[in-house]
Amino acid sequence: xxxxxxxxxxxxxxxxxxxxxxxxxxxxxxxxxxxxxxxxxxxxxxxxxxxxxxxxxxxxxxxxxxxxxxxxxxxxxxxxxxxxxxxxxxxxxxxxxxxxxxxxxxxxxxxxxxxxxxxxxxxxxxxxxxxxxxxxxxxxxxxxxxxxxxxxxxxxxxxxxxxxxxxxxxxxxxxxxxxxxxxxxxxxxxxxxxxxxxxxxxxxxxxxxxxxxxxxxxxxxxxxxxxxxxxxxxxxxxxxxxxxxxxxxxxxxxxxxxxxxxxxxxxxxxxxxxxxxxxxxxxxxxxxxxxxxxxxxxxxxxxxxxxxxxxxxxxxxxxxxxxxxxxxxxxxxxxxxxxxxxxxxxxxxxxxxxxxxxxxxxxxxxxxxxxxxxxxxxxxxxxxxxxxxxxxxxxxxxxxxxxxxxxxxxxxxxxxxxxxxxxxxxxxxxxxxxxxxxxxxxxxxxxxxxxxxxxxxxxxxxxxxxxxxxxxxxxxxxxxxxxxxxxxxxxx
Amino acid sequence: xxxxxxxxxxxxxxxxxxxxxxxxxxxxxxxxxxxxxxxxxxxxxxxxxxxxxxxxxxxxxxxxxxxxxxxxxxxxxxxxxxxxxxxxxxxxxxxxxxxxxxxxxxxxxxxxxxxxxxxxxxxxxxxxxxxxxxxxxxxxxxxxxxxxxxxxxxxxxxxxxxxxxxxxxxxxxxxxxxxxxxxxxxxxxxxxxxxxxxxxxxxxxxxxxxxxxxxxxxxxxxxxxxxxxxxxxxxxxxxxxxxxxxxxxxxxxxxxxxxxxxxxxxxxxxxxxxxxxxxxxxxxxxxxxxxxxxxxxxxxxxxxxxxxxxxxxxxxxxxxxxxxxxxxxxxxxxxxxxxxxxxxxxxxxxxxxxxxxxxxxxxxxxxxxxxxxxxxxxxxxxxxxxxxxxxxxxxxxxxxxxxxxxxxxxxxxxxxxxxxxxxxxxxxxxxxxxxxxxxxxxxxxxxxxxxxxxxxxxxxxxxxxxxxxxxxxxx
Numbered sequence: 001x002x003x004x005x006x007x008x009x010x011x012x013x014x015x016x017x018x019x020x021x022x023x024x025x026x027x028x029x030x031x032x033x034x035x036x037x038x039x040x041x042x043x044x045x046x047x048x049x050x051x052x053x054x055x056x057x058x059x060x061x062x063x064x065x066x067x068x069x070x071x072x073x074x075x076x077x078x079x080x081x082x083x084x085x086x087x088x089x090x091x092x093x094x095x096x097x098x099x100x101x102x103x104x105x106x107x108x109x110x111x112x113x114x115x116x117x118x119x120x121x122x123x124x125x126x127x128x129x130x131x132x133x134x135x136x137x138x139x140x141x142x143x144x145x146x147x148x149x150x151x152x153x154x155x156x157x158x159x160x161x162x163x164x165x166x167x168x169x170x171x172x173x174x175x176x177x178x179x180x181x182x183x184x185x186x187x188x189x190x191x192x193x194x195x196x197x198x199x200x201x202x203x204x205x206x207x208x209x210x211x212x213x214x215x216x217x218x219x220x221x222x223x224x225x226x227x228x229x230x231x232x233x234x235x236x237x238x239x240x241x242x243x244x245x246x247x248x249x250x251x252x253x254x255x256x257x258x259x260x261x262x263x264x265x266x267x268x269x270x271x272x273x274x275x276x277x278x279x280x281x282x283x284x285x286x287x288x289x290x291x292x293x294x295x296x297x298x299x300x301x302x303x304x305x306x307x308x309x310x311x312x313x314x315x316x317x318x319x320x321x322x323x324x325x326x327x328x329x330x331x332x333x334x335x336x337x338x339x340x341x342x343x344x345x346x347x348x349x350x351x352x353x354x355x356x357x358x359x360x361x362x363x364x365x366x367x368x369x370x371x372x373x374x375x376x377x378x379x380x381x382x383x384x385x386x387x388x389x390x391x392x393x394x395x396x397x398x399x400x401x402x403x404x405x406x407x408x409x410x411x412x413x414x415x416x417x418x419x420x421x422x423x424x425x426x427x428x429x430x431x432x433x434x435x436x437x438x439x440x441x442x443x444x445x446x447x448x449x450x451x452x453x454x455x456x457x458x459x460x461x462x463x464x465x466x467x468x469x470x471x472x473x474x475x476x477x478x479x480x481x482x483x484x485x486x487x488x489x490x491x492x
Numbered sequence: 493x494x495x496x497x498x499x500x501x502x503x504x505x506x507x508x509x510x511x512x513x514x515x516x517x518x519x520x521x522x523x524x525x526x527x528x529x530x531x532x533x534x535x536x537x538x539x540x541x542x543x544x545x546x547x548x549x550x551x552x553x554x555x556x557x558x559x560x561x562x563x564x565x566x567x568x569x570x571x572x573x574x575x576x577x578x579x580x581x582x583x584x585x586x587x588x589x590x591x592x593x594x595x596x597x598x599x600x601x602x603x604x605x606x607x608x609x610x611x612x613x614x615x616x617x618x619x620x621x622x623x624x625x626x627x628x629x630x631x632x633x634x635x636x637x638x639x640x641x642x643x644x645x646x647x648x649x650x651x652x653x654x655x656x657x658x659x660x661x662x663x664x665x666x667x668x669x670x671x672x673x674x675x676x677x678x679x680x681x682x683x684x685x686x687x688x689x690x691x692x693x694x695x696x697x698x699x700x701x702x703x704x705x706x707x708x709x710x711x712x713x714x715x716x717x718x719x720x721x722x723x724x725x726x727x728x729x730x731x732x733x734x735x736x737x738x739x740x741x742x743x744x745x746x747x748x749x750x751x752x753x754x755x756x757x758x759x760x761x762x763x764x765x766x767x768x769x770x771x772x773x774x775x776x777x778x779x780x781x782x783x784x785x786x787x788x789x790x791x792x793x794x795x796x797x798x799x800x801x802x803x804x805x806x807x808x809x810x811x812x813x814x815x816x817x818x819x820x821x822x823x824x825x826x827x828x829x830x831x832x833x834x835x836x837x838x839x840x841x842x843x844x845x846x847x848x849x850x851x852x853x854x855x856x857x858x859x860x861x862x863x864x865x866x867x868x869x870x871x872x873x874x875x876x877x878x879x880x881x882x883x884x885x886x887x888x889x890x891x892x893x894x895x896x897x898x899x900x901x902x903x904x905x906x907x908x909x910x911x912x913x914x915x916x917x918x919x920x921x922x923x924x925x926x927x928x929x930x931x932x933x934x935x936x937x938x939x940x941x942x943x944x945x946x947x948x949x950x951x952x953x954x955x956x957x958x959x960x961x962x963x964x965x966x967x
Contacts, residue, residue, distance in 0.1 A: 068954040070961060071880065133879065137870035144869065147912070151920040159920045166912045170867070174905030178886075178898055181879060185887035193887075214894075 003063040004051075005077045008044050008091075009124050012037055012117035019117060023110030031102055034113030038091070038098040038120060045091040052084060054474040057482035059130065059198070067134070072184070072194045076130040081479030085338040085471055086127045086261055092460075093253040093345050094120045097246040099453050100349045104245055104356065105153060112153060115145035123254050127261060130197040132180040136173070142255060143169055146239075146247070154242040161235075161242035168225055168235040176222020176262075179215045183270070186211050197265075204270040205487070209277065216274035219266050220282070226259030227315045230289040240308035245352020248304065252311045253345035257337045260318040264330065268322055272487045279323040283406070286319030287415060294422035298429070303361045304351045306430060307344060310387055313423060314340045314399075320416065321402035325492040329405025331480045335472050336398035339461065343386040343395055346457035350380055353454075357444050363433050371439020376446055379454050381435065384427045386461050389420065393465040397472065517575070520585030521568050524592070528561040541966070546603025546664070551966040555813065555959070556599035556732045559820050563724040564592040566824045566938045567717050573934040574717045574831055584624055587617035588721065595729035602740075604653045604663040607733060611649060614729055615642050615697075618722060622714040634713025638722075641706040645696035652689035656741075659683050665741040673744040680747075687749055690737055691756070697730030699786045701760040708771075711779040716834050719775060720827030723782045724820040731789055731816055739796060739809065739967050753794035754896050761787030761903040769910045773840055774830050777910065778823070781866060784907060785819050791881050791900055795888035808884025810964040814956065815877035818865070818949065822874060825942030826862040829855050832935035845914060847923025854931050856918045858939035863911040865946050868904050873949035876957070878904065 015037040023030025053060060059078035067075040079087055098116060105112050118141065125138030143166070151162035184193050187203040194200065204212070225232045236256075240248050268275060293312030300306035314336070321333030355361045357373060370377045386393040389400070399420060406413030446454075464471055484492075535554030542549040568588060575581045594613030601607040619642070623635035657663055659679045660671040675683060695703040711719040742749065764784025771777040792812020799806055830840075832855050837844040848856040865872035878900075885897040949956050 066954070067952075068876070068957055070954055070957045071876075133870075137875075140869050141871070144864065147915075148919065151916060159916055162920065163909075163912055163916050167909045170869075170908040170912075171902075171905035174868075174901045175898075177879070178882070178901045181882045181897060182886050182894060185883055188887060 003061055003077075004044060004048055005061045005079065005128050006063045008041060008048070009077065009121055009128060011041055011044070012124075013121035016114040016117040016121075020110045020114035023113060027109040030110040030113045034116055035095075035098045035102065037117055038095040041120065041124075042091040042095045045088055048079070049084070049088060052079075052475070054081075054470075055478050057081065057479050062130070067131075072192065072196075073133050074131055074196060075134060076196055076198075077125075077128040077134075078130050079128055081475040081477075082264060082334055082483075083127045083261070084475050085334060086257055087124065089257075089338055089341045090120075090123050090127055090254055093249055093341060094123070096345065096349070096453055096456055097249040097253075100249065100352065100450070101244075101246040103450060104352050107153060112149075115148055119145040119149075119250065123250075123258070126258050132183070132195040132197065132200070132266075134195075135197075136177055136180060139173060139258065140170075142258065143173070146251065146255065149247040149250075150239055150243045153244045153247065155244075156242070157238065158242045161238035165235045165239040168232070172222045172225030172232070176219050179218030179222070179266075182211075182215050182218065186215070201270060205272050207271075207273075209273045212271040212274035213277060216267055216271040216278060219262070223259040223262040223267060224285075227256060227263070227319060228259065228289075228312060229285050229316075229319060230292050230312075233289070233293075233312050236312060237305055237308045240311070240348075241302060241305050245304075245349055245355070248308070248348040248352070249345040252308065252348055253341040256311055256315055257341055260315060260322070260333065260337045263319065263322050264333065268325075268330070269483055269487060275323070275325060275487075276492070279325055282323040283320050283409075283413070286316045286321075286323065287413065287419075288316075289313075289319065290316030290416060290419035291422065292316075294419045294426065298422065298426040301362055301364060303354065303363050303366065303430070303434070304348070306363065306426065307347045307351060310347075310423065310427075311340070311344055313419060314344070314387070316419065317399055317402045317416075320406055320413070324402075324405040324409045324413075325484070325488065326405045326408055327477070327481050327484055328401050328408065330484065331472060331476045332398045332401030332405060334476045334480070335394070335468070336402060338471070339386070339394035339398050339464070342457050342461050343383060343393070346379075346383045346454055346461075347387060349457075350376065350383060350454055353446055353450055354380075357446065363430055366434045367437040368439035368441070369434050370436075372441050372443055373445050374443075375451055376454075377435055379451070379458070381431060382458055383454075384431055386458070386465075388424045388427045391465075392462065394461050394468060396465060397468050517568075517572060517581055517585050520589055521565075523589055524561055524565045524568055528558065528565060531557045531561060543602075546606035547600050548602035549600050551963050552732075552735070553596075553600040555817075555963045556728070557596045559728060559817050560592060560595045560599070560725050563728070563820050563824050564588060564721065566828060566942065567721045567725070570720070570828045570831060570935050570938045571717050573835065573932040574715065578624075580624055584621065587621050587624075591615075591617040591621070591721065592725065595725055595732070598729050599732040599736075601736070602665050604656065604665065604668075604737075607736070608646075608649060608653060610729075611733065612646060614726060615646065618642075618718070618726060621718045621721070622710060624718070625715055630713040631715065632713075634710045637706050638710040638714075641696055641703075645693045645703075648689045649693035652686045652693060655682050655686040655689070659686065665736060668741045669744045672742065675745060683742075683745060684747060687738075687742060687745075687747065690734075691749075691752070694730050694734045694737070695756075697726055698734060698790075699727055699760075699783045700756055700790065701763045701783070701787075704760070704763070704783050707783060708776045708779040711782075712773055712775045712840075716775065716827055716831035719778075720824045720831070723778070723827055724824045727782065727786065728816050728820055731786075731812075734793065735809075735812075735967065738793060743797075750794050750796075750890065751892065753790050754890075754892060757787045757790035757794055758896065758899045759787075760784070760790060761900060765903050765907045765910075768907070769913075771910075772842055774833070774842055774845060774914075775827075775840060777842070777914070778826055778830060781907070781910070782819075782823055784903065785815070785823070785866065787903070788878060788881055788900060789815050789819070791885050791896060794896065795885045795890060795893055798884045798887040798889075805961040805965040806884075807880060807887060809967065810957070810960040811877055811880030811882075811884050813963055814880055814960040815874070817956070817960070818873040818877045818946075821942050821945050821949075822862045822865045825858060825939050825946075826866070828935050828938045828942075829859045829862065832932055832939070835932065836929045842914070842917060845917050846921045847918070847926055849919040850926050851923060851929050852931050854936050855939065858936075858943050859918065860915050861943045861946055863915060865950070867908045867911045871947075871950045873946050873953070875950065876953045880957070
């Protein structure tokens with residue numbers, strides 16, 4: 001019996017072929033099929049959200065099938081409270097990015113929408129697969145369309161950026177794959193070797209410390225490149241700046257979350273002994289990444305580059321929160337991914353629209369935006385407020401709780417406040433230069449369609465910012481409480 | 493006995509092939525198809541291994557025969573375009589079949605003498621094939637280099653065989669395995685020399701560092717379809733011989749030849765990948781990437797006997813065999829694509845590939861798929877064989893197994909840089925002249941078949957993994 005999740009995963013890739021073939025004759029068909037499919041997928045994910053049993057801590061909607069059973073590989077998918085929020089933003093952001101693409105992509109559309117759907121299959125698969133090799137397959141399926149997105153539809157330095165992105169992330173994945181393969185081999189002596197997550201989670205914990213550390217570090221490299229962390233982040237500004245705006249939404253909103261999700265799902269939950277040894281190093285890297293990202297964003301001249309660097313800044317919170325090993329910290333890390341995906345997705349899409357209408361993305365040249373695009377300006381301010389983590393937005397709750405979790409571990413992590421302060425600083429300075437300058441040039445407002453798309457990002461941010469408990473309290477928190485109590489029976 | 497019929501079929505057709513140009517080609521093609529179909533049929537319905545003199549026709553033979561015939565089928569189909577207008581079509585197809593027959597004999601032999609006969613039967617026609625463009629100095633130079641090194645490798649193998657016979661008193665591999673198990677210290681050193689000579693002899697064909705020097709020159713100089721045969725067919729036959737000799741014959745000897753293979757594997761992968769990055773010619777790049785791929789199969793030879801409770805058969809060995817199959821399909825496809833580009837565009841430098849995505853969309857798309865498969869991107873076929881090989885390495889009882897896997901994975905990650913670079917050239921770079929180039933039908937059909945196989949094996953690898961596991965068990 002084919003379950004909802006399987007439909008959700010494979011519907012986009014199945015639709016990719018007709019999108020390409022029929023789209024060749026008439027590009028409108030490609031747009032229609034692309035947007036229609038993402039809308040359908042979003043609708044199915046809403047059904048899943050409704051049917052999800054909140055408070056239940058195990059995996060739900062599981063689907064299993066024999067795939068390459070002769071090698072211990074099975075098709076296993078399922079979601080729990082940690083993957084649910086990521087699944088929703090994946091389908092939601094794909095829909096909004098596809099809608100935004102209609103305005104911003106005018107070159108080789110059939111190929112674009114076909115790759116877009118392939119990407120969607122990959123990203124949903126990453127958040128739902130419960131077999132390590134299956135996870136890796138989807139992980140790489142995400143990578144290839146992204147390489148082409150940046151390389152074909154990107155900006156002036158697209159060739160350099162795309163190749164850099166491909167090499168960085170592929171090398172990271174290869175090292176991550178070593179962790180998976182090693183886990184299969186090392187746990188094979190205690191029973192029949194398996195790549196199934198649920199089997200491994202019970203076995204990996206009994207590995208000796210050196211083996212846990214080795215596997216943990218190998219997977220960490222793969223996830224850290226995607227997240228990205230401080231010394232491995234250099235692909236990110238290039239890729240985000242050169243990618244077309246809807247693709248930047250996917251990159252910052254979803255692709256980075258793959259790293260965060262992997263850190264929690266695999267690094268944190270598989271290797272308890274390694275966690276207890278390595279957490280100071282990982283949290284320190286998180287802290288450095290936060291402060292570094294914020295400092296570099298200060299000097300960015302390009303609006304899009306600045307937004308890209310906020311991602312480095314904000315994903316540091318995920319690393320910090322995860323490896324506090326506290327329930328508050330880990331839950332907040334998951335919630336942070338949800339909130340940041342929406343906020344940064346909105347800002348990226350907006351930067352694309354602003355570029356189209358104002359002709360530039362340079363912060364110093366974008367003078368007097370309030371006169372040219374008054375409604376967009378309001379949205380820009382609101383989006384920036386979300387990214388600054390102003391109370392009332394979901395980002396406030398997640399960032400506040402990350403810092404709370406970190407402080408409960410050691411007072412030293414009070415330094416995280418520094419990153420938060422810097423974030424407010426560079427956003428306000430950007431708004432000062434872009435918005436608070438005398439109006440210049442004729443009015444050139446966005447049409448209603450784009451404005452609605454941008455507003456759609458704000459709705460969940462505000463709803464969950466004011467009332468987070470449907471997601472944070474009843475989905476994320478119980479699951480995190482449960483897995484952590486299994487992981488560290490005696491407390492951390 | 494039916495197997496002999498199938499082995500002789502191609503040989504018999506050669507004579508007919510010489511009667512007329514067009515007829516020869518079709519007869520050759522028909523011979524390969526008949527042989528391939530009967531191999532597959534016999535592989536599934538054949539009973540216990542057939543022993544006949546020095547032949548042992550078992551699942552291993554069927555597997556390699558199937559792979560080799562598939563390669564030679566690809567080469568034959570694409571040769572229809574490549575040899576168009578060439579007066580030597582019939583000898584070309586005849587030599588192709590003869591060489592394929594040699595490879596199959598190699599995979600079927602259980603006796604070292606017969607193995608050597610197969611080796612020569614495979615090699616001699618390829619010298620002539622490499623030089624088939626008589627007026628092309630590059631082709632002649634390549635043939636000469638190839639011939640000298642190949643002759644050297646044959647000599648090494650003969651010497652190794654004679655040493656083995658001196659030590660064990662037999663040329664039958666199973667008898668050799670029996671007497672090597674109880675070897676005395678005074679004859680042991682001779683057995684060691686024999687192992688080294690076998691590695692060197694087979695290594696020349698397997699494209700193993702440091703015996704790889706001839707590969708880039710020969711692949712670049714030879715007609716591109718012949719390069720496909722050399723890169724996939726001859727190389728895989730070399731691996732077939734190595735599997736037979738080392739796994740069957742020398743596995744009982746109490747000498748650590750495994751770690752030797754591990755070191756050679758790392759050297760081969762690394763050199764292949766690093767050198768590939770610096771190439772300016774597409775066929776040379778393919779040549780170095782094929783050296784790198786040989787390194788992955790060598791890992792399987794270094795850590796062959798890992799048995800897990802799921803697979804129940806040697807995992808590393810099965811991974812190696814699987815990689816042989818996957819590599820052959822992909823590499824032949826890539827060389828055929830190179831031939832397609834070479835026949836339409838005057839120069840064989842990487843500049844011809846600029847903007848190929850617009851100029852020759854089908855070829856460019858297929859090259860992309862082949863490259864991603866070579867780099868090991870899932871869900872394409874190369875990924876699963878690599879995972880099996882790496883798992884076998886980590887799982888192996890050797891303490892260095894994990895490091896070997898790390899080295900291989902770093903290599904695998906690194907290899908994406910030059911594959912990605914070519915893809916970038918084809919799709920992202922702007923060609924000065926973006927006019928469409930008609931794509932030859934024979935080439936594109938081979939490419940599409942290869943791409944289809946890449947996806948079929950990659951998306952549902954289970955039957956293939958079962959196949960290679962039972963082949964590994966039969967060895």
